[in-house]
Amino acid sequence: xxxxxxxxxxxxxxxxxxxxxxxxxxxxxxxxxxxxxxxxxxxxxxxxxxxxxxxxxxxxxxxxxxxxxxxxxxxxxxxxxxxxxxxxxxxxxxxxxxxxxxxxxxxxxxxxxxxxxxxxxxxxxxxxxxxxxxxxxxxxxxxxxxxxxxxxxxxxxxxxxxxxxxxxxxxxxxxxxxxxxxxxxxxxxxxxxxxxxxxxxxxxxxxxxxxxxxxxxxxxxxxxxxxxxxxxxxxxxxxxxxxxxxxxxxxxxxxxxxxxx
Amino acid sequence: xxxxxxxxxxxxxxxxxxxxxxxxxxxxxxxxxxxxxxxxxxxxxxxxxxxxxxxxxxxxxxxxxxxxxxxxxxxxxxxxxxxxxxxxxxxxxxxxxxxxxxxxxxxxxxxxxxxxxxxxxxxxxxxxxxxxxxxxxxxxxxxxxxxxxxxxxxxxxxxxxxxxxxxxxxxxxxxxxxxxxxxxxxxxxxxxxxxxxxxxxxxxxxxxxxxxxxxxxxxxxxxxxxxxxxxxxxxxxxxxxxxxxxxxxxxxxxxxxxxxxxxxxxxxxxxxxxxxxxxxxxxxxxx
Numbered sequence: 135x136x137x138x139x140x141x142x143x144x145x146x147x148x149x150x151x152x153x154x155x156x157x158x159x160x161x162x163x164x165x166x167x168x169x170x171x172x173x174x175x176x177x178x179x180x181x182x183x184x185x186x187x188x189x190x191x192x193x194x195x196x197x198x199x200x201x202x203x204x205x206x207x208x209x210x211x212x213x214x215x216x217x218x219x220x221x222x223x224x225x226x227x228x229x230x231x232x233x234x235x236x237x238x239x240x241x242x243x244x245x246x247x248x249x250x251x252x253x254x255x256x257x258x259x260x261x262x263x264x265x266x267x268x269x270x271x272x273x274x275x276x277x278x279x280x281x282x283x284x285x286x287x288x289x290x291x292x293x294x295x296x297x298x299x300x301x302x303x304x305x306x307x308x309x310x311x312x313x314x315x316x317x318x319x320x321x322x323x324x325x326x327x328x329x330x331x332x333x334x335x336x337x338x339x340x341x342x343x344x345x346x347x348x349x350x351x352x353x354x355x356x357x358x359x360x361x362x363x364x365x366x367x368x369x370x371x372x373x374x375x376x377x378x379x380x381x382x383x384x385x386x387x388x389x390x391x392x393x394x395x
Numbered sequence: 396x397x398x399x400x401x402x403x404x405x406x407x408x409x410x411x412x413x414x415x416x417x418x419x420x421x422x423x424x425x426x427x428x429x430x431x432x433x434x435x436x437x438x439x440x441x442x443x444x445x446x447x448x449x450x451x452x453x454x455x456x457x458x459x460x461x462x463x464x465x466x467x468x469x470x471x472x473x474x475x476x477x478x479x480x481x482x483x484x485x486x487x488x489x490x491x492x493x494x495x496x497x498x499x500x501x502x503x504x505x506x507x508x509x510x511x512x513x514x515x516x517x518x519x520x521x522x523x524x525x526x527x528x529x530x531x532x533x534x535x536x537x538x539x540x541x542x543x544x545x546x547x548x549x550x551x552x553x554x555x556x557x558x559x560x561x562x563x564x565x566x567x568x569x570x571x572x573x574x575x576x577x578x579x580x581x582x583x584x585x586x587x588x589x590x591x592x593x594x595x596x597x598x599x600x601x602x603x604x605x606x607x608x609x610x611x612x613x614x615x616x617x618x619x620x621x622x623x624x625x626x627x628x629x630x631x632x633x634x635x636x637x638x639x640x641x642x643x644x645x646x647x648x649x650x651x652x653x654x655x656x657x658x659x660x661x662x663x664x665x666x667x668x669x670x671x672x673x674x675x676x677x678x679x680x681x682x
Contacts, residue, residue, distance in 0.1 A: 261469055
């Protein structure tokens with residue numbers, strides 16, 4: 135088998151962050167790929183919840199949209215969208231909210247709304263979807279996105295969903311129920327929040343990635359943890375299962391599940 | 396009491412210029428046939444409501460039917476941008492489009508409180524999000540029992556809700572299943588409703604907990620087979636993923652969009668003629 139690509143390593147490293155038995159509220163695209171990889175490898179009892187209504191979805195192939203029929207067919211139950219947000223997310227039943235993002239800042243706040251000003255945007259992005267309440271109400275949050283200067287910015291054009299706001303105890307001051315983002319997994323590294331300031335700190339690097347590369351691809355002066363670990367390479371099984379899943383998805387849809395949310 | 400009528404007649408009599416219209420369906424059962432009919436009848440100044448503006452709202456916005464959009468996620472699922480929506484927001488083409496933007500939880504709650512005949516919905520939401528700064532309809536309220544600060548959004552009470560469902564019986568009772576989204580809440584929140592269905596049957600053969608809209612809460616039922624194409628109808632046909640990708644190219648420029656709309660929507664008499672031109676019958680799936 136050929137070596138894992140950086141994209142595959144991003145998906146694999148984030149899937150490892152999910153524990154067997156976790157109840158995971160899954161965004162479409164990269165989070166959905168990684169969550170299903172976890173389900174098919176080390177976390178067979180993970181419960182995947184999609185905002186369209188399926189609870190305990192076990193899709194055979196990756197969904198292209200958040201409401202694919204395969205999610206409903208394979209779920210333990212399918213409830214209405216208001217019920218998902220009211221009873222299951224607001225009700226405090228979600229362990230992990232798993233999100234993607236277009237832009238992120240050093241306190242893990244997320245923008246999926248506009249590039250440029252809100253009134254006269256340069257680029258209008260799709261918007262919030264379920265993210266603001268997933269980010270506030272899930273017990274913990276996991277974020278996956280590709281590393282680039284356009285994505286990792288010193289100041290967001292718009293705060294769609296709150297990570298740690300201005301840092302420190304900002305979440306607690308606003309009364310947010312969940313603990314917020316616990317890890318941001320990219321194709322270069324993993325960030326975790328500093329326990330006090332809540333600023334994102336690089337705690338591990340993918341194999342072969344240098345600190346200089348991360349610093350040059352991040353729009354703020356990046357901090358590194360005292361000990362920076364190297365992320366374990368993909369196992370044969372992780373890689374085989376991921377490639378098989380993506381292959382099945384290609385065959386079923388004629389297209390990869392991709393990044394779009 | 397639901398009347399079984401033609402879609403053309405339902406749109407003519409139940410959708411007026413200036414109405415607030417909610418067309419729901421969360422990826423599944425999106426009422427495309429009804430959207431095309433609204434475009435053919437040149438309805439205008441509509442306030443369109445939908446959690447996930449999809450291709451159908453891209454078409455309505457691009458054809459100038461909308462003056463305002465209330466929404467929470469506007470993209471082409473699994474593909475990328477809605478180009479006509481973006482052109483309206485970024486460049487005011489073909490008309491300026493006022494937007495009222497929410498989170499999914501906010502809009503879902505607003506439909507529930509509308510269906511419940513309450514003035515607003517209360518929730519834990521929008522905290523720390525700049526959406527609240529740009530949307531005056533996102534406000535706070537203090538719990539009278541605990542003093543906790545909570546978020547309030549006004550109820551949605553559309554003039555018309557339009558949904559697609561799998562079946563109706565001859566009296567007009569409607570049955571839907573699979574991904575349910577907010578369709579039931581949208582119909583119950585609205586003053587009038589139009590439900591297009593895959594088929595009209597003698598007996599719905601539904602179990603006791605099935606999602607049923609009784610005939611006396613539905614204004615019109617219209618039989619439109621494959622009326623949710625290119626989205627899907629669980630148990631009837633699969634999503635036409637290829638069309639969702641093709642739409643990216645069709646909608647990218649104003650010219651290619653207008654040419655396509657002229658030929659495929661304005662230039663046909665009804666949805667069956669459109670289907671005949673555009674969608675090879677996607678794989679039929681088991682009932």
